[in-house]
Amino acid sequence: MKSAVLVGTCCLVLGGFAAGALAQDNGNAYSDVEVLLDKSETTITKQPLFYPEGRQAQVTSLVITLAPGGAVKEHMHPIPLYGYILDGELTITYEKEAPLTFKKGEAFIEAVNTWHFGKNTGTVPTRILAVFMGAKDLPNVIRPPE
Numbered sequence: 847m848k849s850a851v852l853v854g855t856c857c858l859v860l861g862g863f864a865a866g867a868l869a870q871d872n873g874n875a876y877s878d879v880e881v882l883l884d885k886s887e888t889t890i891t892k893q894p895l896f897y898p899e900g901r902q903a904q905v906t907s908l909v910i911t912l913a914p915g916g917a918v919k920e921h922m923h924p925i926p927l928y929g930y931i932l933d934g935e936l937t938i939t940y941e942k943e944a945p946l947t948f949k950k951g952e953a954f955i956e957a958v959n960t961w962h963f964g965k966n967t968g969t970v971p972t973r974i975l976a977v978f979m980g981a982k983d984l985p986n987v988i989r990p991p992e
Contacts, residue, residue: 883953883954889955890938890946890956890957891940893960897925897979903981904981906980907976908976909932909975912934912966912972915965915966916966916972917964918965919963920961921962921987922960922988923986923988924984925958927976927979928979929953929977934971934973935948935966935972936964937965938956939963941960
């Protein structure tokens with residue numbers, strides 16, 4: 847039990863440091879640190895990254911699975927979204943942008959307030975870790991009226 851409390855305390859204390867600093871610190875308990883996305887200040891479409899202001903922060907995370915050829919219908923995010931491809935391949939088509947393809951092991955910050963849709967363009971199921979960095983009473987996803 848003491849070990850679990852100590853590890854939890856260490857994680858909280860170390861959580862304030864950048865991943866790059868952790869990777870360079872040989873005195874910590876980690877055997878390996880893999881930086882997935884380092885200090886991003888813009889979305890994948892080069893928009894400056896800002897968090898919603900004046901509201902209680904609210905983080906939601908999910909794993910989305912798309913079968914080969916499966917798609918997520920057109921939508922937008924009014925808040926920042928971190929995406930990480932756990933398995934497979936995802937092609938995202940944004941309004942006024944060329945489609946971008948992400949493969950297993952790639953991370954990105956999704957475009958904000960930009961219509962887009964995603965499609966599994968690979969041959970195996972695609973699994974995406976989606977972390978919405980939102981705020982209370984703001985939706986994570988907006989879909990166009992039907």
